[in-house]
Amino acid sequence: MKPTYKLRLGNTYYTKGFFNMGVDVERFLTYDEGPINILVGEEKRKIIGRVTRKANQNDTPRIFGGAELKEWFQSKYRKGQQIDVVVLAPDEIWIK
Numbered sequence: 001m002k003p004t005y006k007l008r009l010g011n012t013y014y015t016k017g018f019f020n021m022g023v024d025v026e027r028f029l030t031y032d033e034g035p036i037n038i039l040v041g042e043e044k045r046k047i048i049g050r051v052t053r054k055a056n057q058n059d060t061p062r063i064f065g066g067a068e069l070k071e072w073f074q075s076k077y078r079k080g081q082q083i084d085v086v087v088l089a090p091d092e093i094w095i096k
Helices: 011-016 066-076
Strands: 004-008 018-020 034-040 045-052 062-064 082-089 092-095
Touching: 011 018, 011 066, 034 066, 045 066
Parallel strands: 034 092
Antiparallel strands: 004 082, 018 062, 034 045, 045 062, 082 092
């Protein structure tokens, strides 16, 4: 079973197209700054995002997916919903 993070789509995540990964799964993600594949939906459509650990004081990863991710969130979910983010590889995640 792949590591899975329960992400709550709060106002910032829902409207800005980025989110933070929690401490319980952060060790499975890359420590390098740079690109990350964000697969979305059952069809696993790919969004090329960016990951950084400099945005949070505790060095947990922040995933940026930009306008494309924001639009996908808003087309599939409501603000406040909880969704699964599965870590497939250090540089690849799947948002179910």
